[in-house]
Amino acid sequence: MKKTILILIAFLCFLPQKIEAQKDGAAAVAGILAIGAGIAAVEEMKEQAELTATQWVLSNHPELTSFSLKTLDFNGKKLKDMSSVSVMTFKIQEFTPADKPELNGKKQVLFGFTSAGWISEYGINFDKVSWYLIDDTEWLNMMVSYVKVSSNMESTSEIKSTLKEGKVVNKGVKVNSKLVIPFFKLSGDMYVVTDYSPSMKLLYNERSLGIFLKDTQDLVQISRGGIIDIHQFFFDED
Numbered sequence: 001m002k003k004t005i006l007i008l009i010a011f012l013c014f015l016p017q018k019i020e021a022q023k024d025g026a027a028a029v030a031g032i033l034a035i036g037a038g039i040a041a042v043e044e045m046k047e048q049a050e051l052t053a054t055q056w057v058l059s060n061h062p063e064l065t066s067f068s069l070k071t072l073d074f075n076g077k078k079l080k081d082m083s084s085v086s087v088m089t090f091k092i093q094e095f096t097p098a099d100k101p102e103l104n105g106k107k108q109v110l111f112g113f114t115s116a117g118w119i120s121e122y123g124i125n126f127d128k129v130s131w132y133l134i135d136d137t138e139w140l141n142m143m144v145s146y147v148k149v150s151s152n153m154e155s156t157s158e159i160k161s162t163l164k165e166g167k168v169v170n171k172g173v174k175v176n177s178k179l180v181i182p183f184f185k186l187s188g189d190m191y192v193v194t195d196y197s198p199s200m201k202l203l204y205n206e207r208s209l210g211i212f213l214k215d216t217q218d219l220v221q222i223s224r225g226g227i228i229d230i231h232q233f234f235f236d237e238d
Contacts, residue, residue: 046071048123049071053069056110057092066101069110070090071091072089072109073088086118088111089112090109090110092110093108107233108135109133109230111131111132112129113211113216115128115216116218143159143163144163145194145202146168146194147159148194149202151184163235183204200212208223
């Protein structure tokens with residue numbers, strides 16, 4: 001495990017450039033093998049994270065007696081940034097036990113907020129992961145607060161109805177192809193902040209949702225693609 005993660009962190013960042021610079025075929029083959037080992041290491045870490053997420057649910061939510069838990073996003077950052085603060089997301093859906101059951105019950109998303117150094121050459125340190133479970137109501141409330149801090153829109157009911165019909169994109173909230181709620185245009189070093197709850201603040205920064213965790217003092221950024229995936233899971237899937 002230690003060697004494969006080292007390969008993941010180091011070789012995936014630097015070997016492609018070295019391979020391009022070198023003309024030796026053997027070096028190219030070695031680089032390809034290293035990339036393969038790095039991908040295998042990522043898959044191993046994803047499985048480990050999914051297992052730990054399941055164990056957390058079993059320990060903290062005994063009311064969930066029949067559910068599916070799948071990784072939605074293991075890490076939105078580039079591989080070379082995996083050791084820094086980020087977030088893992090897992091989609092959870094309940095079902096009624098039966099022969100070949102359908103996932104037709106309540107949906108929830110489990111966030112695994114990570115602190116710096118959560119991945120090292122020794123593997124994943126889950127002591128540096130903070131878990132946060134939400135349902136569609138909580139997610140919609142978060143998105144309403146996010147849209148309010150990102151735009152001139154202030155009506156909670158209008159924002160909710162727009163969000164249920166559309167999706168959040170880089171420039172705002174779109175319904176079909178129409179930009180209904182445009183976001184402020186900010187530079188990369190500008191932030192607009194709202195105090196969302198006793199545990200977190202939400203930040204708008206161009207092209208990302210920032211979540212500041214009060215307990216750990218960590219600022220985690222969720223990519224626009226991550227927001228869309230969560231929103232679609234709650235409101236677009238059958």
